[in-house]
Amino acid sequence: MRTNLYVSLSAQVALQKRLDTVANNIANVNTGGFRADGITFETALSKAAEAPTAYVTTGATYVSRLKGSVTQTGDPLDVAIQGDGWMAIQTPDGVAYTRDGRMKMTAAGDLQTLNGYPVLDAGGAAMQLQSDGGTPSIAGDGMITQNGRQIGAIGLFSIPENAKFSRFDNSAVVPDRPATPILDFSVNSIEQGFSEGSNVNPVLELTKLIEIQRTFDSIATTNQTSEANLNDAIKTLGATPSS
16 A cells, blocks of 8 residues: 555644634734644544554644733723733633733723623623723723723633633633632732733744645655656556567
C-alpha cells in the first residue's frame, strides 16, 4: 500500500486548517479584546499498512490568553483589565466573558458592551447607572461612583487555566469550567480610560502565512515527483519485451 500520498494529504488538510486560523487572526488584528486562535498538532499512528505509519491530524484549536496592547482613550466608559481577569456579559446564550472593556450607557442607564450586551457585576446582575448622574468614576476594584454615590461594581472574574474556550461574537469566550469572582485586586484590577486591543501579532501571523504556503507547495511538488516516478516505473516494468 502506498502510504506516502495519504500522509501528504493529511498534512495538506492540517495546513488548510492552520491557514484558516491564521486568516481569521489577521482579519481581527484590530478587533478590541480579540484573542488569537492557535492549533496544537499531533500525529495519528495507523497500523493498517505493512509498517506503522504516522499521519498528521488536523489538530485542536485553542484560544490564546496572551494580553493585547493597552491604549489610553480618555473615554470614562472604557476600561482595561490589568492581570488575568475577565468581565462578564449577558448574552442570549448565557453568560460570556470578555477583555474588551469598551462600554456604553443607554438612555435608561444600562451599562452595556458596544454590541449591546449587559455588563454584569460580581453577583451576575446587570449594571444599572444613573442616566442623569453625570460622568461615572470607575475604581480599580470596578466600583462605579456617580455624583459621589457608589452605584455598583463591575464584576471581574477568574477563569481556570485548564478551561477550554468556545467563542461568542469576536471578542467574548464561553469557558467549559465555571469562572469565579475576583476579590483581591492587588494583581487583577480595572483601569478607567483605557482599552485593550487584539493580542494578534500581525508580523508573526504573516510569517506563519508564508511558512504555510511554502510547506503546502513543497508537499505538492513532492507528490508530483512521486507520481511521475511511479508512472515511469509502471511504464518500464509494464513494457513488452522486444523479440
